[in-house]
Amino acid sequence: MSTVLRAQGLTKRFGGFVAVDDVNLSIREGSIHALIGPNGAGKTTCFNLLTKFLQPTTGQILFRDRDITRLEPAEVARLGIIRSFQISAVFGSLTAGENLLMALQRPTALPNCFWRSSSVLLSLEDRAREVARTVNLHGYFDRPAGELSYGRKRALEIATTIALEPQVMLLDEPMAGMGLEDVAVVADVIREAARDKTVVMVEHNLKVVKDLCERVTVLQRGQVLVEGGYDEISENAQVRSAYMGSEQ
Numbered sequence: 001m002s003t004v005l006r007a008q009g010l011t012k013r014f015g016g017f018v019a020v021d022d023v024n025l026s027i028r029e030g031s032i033h034a035l036i037g038p039n040g041a042g043k044t045t046c047f048n049l050l051t052k053f054l055q056p057t058t059g060q061i062l063f064r065d066r067d068i069t070r071l072e073p074a075e076v077a078r079l080g081i082i083r084s085f086q087i088s089a090v091f092g093s094l095t096a097g098e099n100l101l102m103a104l105q106r107p108t109a110l111p112n113c114f115w116r117s118s119s120v121l122l123s124l125e126d127r128a129r130e131v132a133r134t135v136n137l138h139g140y141f142d143r144p145a146g147e148l149s150y151g152r153k154r155a156l157e158i159a160t161t162i163a164l165e166p167q168v169m170l171l172d173e174p175m176a177g178m179g180l181e182d183v184a185v186v187a188d189v190i191r192e193a194a195r196d197k198t199v200v201m202v203e204h205n206l207k208v209v210k211d212l213c214e215r216v217t218v219l220q221r222g223q224v225l226v227e228g229g230y231d232e233i234s235e236n237a238q239v240r241s242a243y244m245g246s247e248q
């Protein structure tokens, strides 16, 4: 399987403090890849570096072998490396459909105002309905987003990212604070999205990681402790004692 996104020797210093320290990451095309590790391990900083919201101190980022280390965040987004927006980006008084229509009209989405599907040009609304169907929200298209369950709000938030047609979608704790039912809703959305795109997600719930993610990178104090499939990383003694607790 080819590598879609690669970080080589990625390092970020804040003054004298090294938040991300010589990290190598290799994200496989079409995979769901988890980034785990305790608070302060450097996961969010890695996301900010990959999406260029932060400039690395040293190191290189490659997207399908193109060096994107010096690109601006908007250029990286145009290439299709897109980070999910926070839940506050979902407008509760607008319907789910209106939220999607707004997402489709963001500057990064504008070149794709119309989509060709089976030789038919789809209007913005048709495209919004299509995205809603992808995340199982078609039955809620005309409902105010504020009335949706927490899980469906997160699904809508992810859908506003899917609307931008990402190649690589980065999700920062998409299941945070959710009950089992909502976790299942969002897991289905991520699985569906990963049919034709790559997903990188920060996730604390190891059961979710085990069920959903083909690859896992464990960060510790800014460095990669271990990377591999769930079974591989869970064999690592340090991972077991530091992160798994009752999951062992």
Ligand code: ADP
Pocket: 014, 017, 019, 037, 038, 039, 040, 041, 042, 043, 044, 045, 046
């Ligand atoms: P995680 O997402 O794994 O919890 P972060 O990437 O948020 O970790 O943070 C890694 C470390 O870098 C933490 O110790 C944090 O305090 C530090 N850090 C993050 N951003 C900054 C910043 N802008 N200035 C100084 N230190 C920062």
